[in-house]
Amino acid sequence: MSEQTEQAEQMNVFEPHEWRHKTIVAGTEWKNLVGTASGTFQLDACGDYYDVSQMGAICTKGVSPVPWEGNPSPRTAESPSGMVNAVGLQNPGVDHYLIDELPRLKKLGAMVITNVAGHSDEDYTQVVEKLADSEADMLEINVSCPNVSHGGMSVGTDPVVLSRLIKHLRTLTDKPMIVKLSPNVTDIVQIAHAAVDAGADALSLINTLVGMRIDINTGKPIIANRTGGVSGPAIFPIALSFVWRVRQAIPDIPIIGIGGIDSGEKALEYLYAGANAVEVGAAALFDPTAPMRVARELDDLLDSRPELAAKLAKGQTW
Ligand SMILES: Cc1cc2nc3c(=O)[nH]c(=O)nc-3n(C[C@H](O)[C@H](O)[C@H](O)COP(=O)(O)O)c2cc1C
16 A cells, blocks of 8 residues: 555545446546546645545646646635636646656556646647656546636637647547537537547536626626636536537437536436536535545445446446
């Protein structure tokens, strides 16, 4: 047992648990059906509350070719049943990620989804090239961030631009490639088809919805970026409908459902909507144990749904 694993076990607030239900997403086997959502997991903070190697997958914060400072503060605001954020993809860059965070996660034994961020095709290219021979288990291409001025969401809202980028990235890596879709589009099904036809192995949806809060004392936006991305329970029914619509249109593509999940019951709704796995985001910022708690609740709920559990364990869609 590694030193870190031993440490995690000592601090783990959960009783030991034997996973009974797994899933397969684009050829990768998850020990349970729940991962952490990008930007809401930090090894140094979350490792104090649960053994991160016991999550289905750990999805990292977006990784860019060089360090990015993100947006000016204030970068978050509360909103009814959730939050608005405009962190703006702050991260220490791919070189730092490769020598620091990724080895630490792999040493613990976690399955790692590396979230890839970019302002341009060149940015995405540089990051994917550097990750192609890394220990990352899957890449998640974030073409959907509403808080960056170039790239990000604009790539994810134009099927032609998206298709060109994903076709190009497909030539750079054999790793399973997830494309993370934006809800800020007119027709999610058209965008999903463009990603899959261009070579995506799986889709994750959704990223945050554009929103804002205003300070009524000043009459000005609370967030320095003015607008940000809304996440948390408020977006749950919206995100669920996106997963359902894409599943109806594309029966075979693995889907990771994201948005407003804070309980095993909500995660289960995603599975019935057509997801093969889920990720827990903002809930972890309010309660750091949320991803592990949701994973355990879902494991229990699947005991009484053997038909659904068996399909997902084989990597089949519902
Ligand atoms: C503070 C914060 C930072 C985020 N950073 C990223 C990111 O770097 N890359 C990304 O693809 N999504 C990012 N997201 C979006 C989440 O991964 C997720 O898609 C979204 O919050 C919806 O899920 P939730 O309602 O469970 O939070 C971020 C979300 C939050 C709240």
